[in-house]
Amino acid sequence: QKEVEQNSGPLSVPEGAIASLNCTYSDRGSQSFFWYRQYSGKSPELIMFIYSNGDKEDGRFTAQLNKASQYVSLLIRDSQPSDSATYLCAVYTGFQKLVFGTGTRLLVSP
Amino acid sequence: DVKVTQSSRYLVKRTGEKVFLECVQDMDHENMFWYRQDPGLGLRLIYFSYDVKMKEKGDIPEGYSVSREKKERFSLILESASTNQTSMYLCASSPTGGTGELFFGEGSRLTVL
Numbered sequence: 001q002k003e004v005e006q007n008s009g010p011l012s013v014p015e016g017a018i019a020s021l022n023c024t025y026s027d028r029g030s031q032s033f034f035w036y037r038q039y040s041g042k043s044p045e046l047i048m049f050i051y052s053n054g055d056k057e058d059g060r061f062t063a064q065l066n067k068a069s070q071y072v073s074l075l076i077r078d079s080q081p082s083d084s085a086t087y088l089c090a091v092y093t094g095f096q097k098l099v100f101g102t103g104t105r106l107l108v109s110p
Numbered sequence: 111d112v113k114v115t116q117s118s119r120y121l122v123k124r125t126g127e128k129v130f131l132e133c134v135q136d137m138d139h140e141n142m143f144w145y146r147q148d149p150g151l152g153l154r155l156i157y158f159s160y161d162v163k164m165k166e167k168g169d170i171p172e173g174y175s176v177s178r179e180k181k182e183r184f185s186l187i188l189e190s191a192s193t194n195q196t197s198m199y200l201c202a203s204s205p206t207g208g209t210g211e212l213f214f215g216e217g218s219r220l221t222v223l
Contacts, residue, residue: 008150032210043200043214044153088153092210096141096160097168102152 003027004091006101014109019076021104023089026070032092033065033072038103039085048074079108113137114215116201122221129188131218133201139213140206142184144168144176146197147217153200159184160206191222 005024013019021035032051036044050056050063050072062075072091076083086103093099117132135142143158145168155168157176165176173195177185184203188195198219202212 034210043217044212045214046211049211090212095166096204096206096210097155097158098210098212099155100145100153102150 003093003099004089004101006087006089006104008102009105010107011104012107012109013079015079015081017079017108019079019083019106019108021074021076021087021089021106023072023074023101024070025072025089025091025099027091027093028067028070030091030093033063034090034092034098035061035063035074036088036090036100037085038088044088076106079106081108081110084108114201114203114213116199116215116218118218119216120219120221122223123191124223125192127191127222129191129220129222131186131188131199131201131220133184133186133215134182135184135201135203135213136182137203137205137213138181139203140181141204142178143202143204143212144174144184144186145200145202146170147200148197156186188220191220193222196220196222 035048038044048063050065056063060077064073086105088103089101090098114135144156145153159178175187201215
């Protein structure tokens with residue numbers, strides 16, 4: 001079983017819709033969770049992190065964490081074509097190490 | 111603005127050549143990392159370093175070595191490049207005691223012929 005799992009997609013949504021990206025992780029002791037966005041040909045950039053169960057909102061982005069279900073998600077409201085990218089879920093496993101999922105490709109059509 | 115700089119964006123090497131990939135960060139971060147990224151496999155950790163002259167193996171260290179002689183510089187070395195090392199290589203850094211956020215360089219795309 002992979003440590004961090006994501007659906008590879010692509011996830012296609014129309015402009016203005018809500019995009020929902022999901023991630024599950026295997027290490028029940030994980031404490032910190034991150035969402036990175038990676039445009040084609042570019043390096044990953046951090047867009048959200050979450051430590052506590054529940055929701056964390058930042059502009060159009062909401063991260064949701066459910067530690068009991070070992071599940072973290074990213075919601076993007078009012079999706080824009082510029083949101084089209086690959087979204088990487090990452091889990092902090094301790095000792096300064098992040099483990100990444102393989103990413104979900106999001107396509108937002110005008 | 112924080113900056114992680116990788117020395118080469120694109121390299122083409124021949125099988126058996128020795129390859130050096132260099133990474134420099136200007137944020138005084140203690141931790142530095144080398145990942146490779148391949149389609150369908152995601153980001154995989156090769157090596158990381160939490161201090162000068164210290165190194166730890168990641169998930170896929172075979173065929174690679176690293177050097178960290180100065181805090182700001184972390185080098186990845188392919189002693190004898192092979193075609194299965196064709197990949198995108200990403201360097202990253204982070205501060206100890208931080209949130210766990212990694213700051214990435216722009217990547218080095220290596221092709222081994």
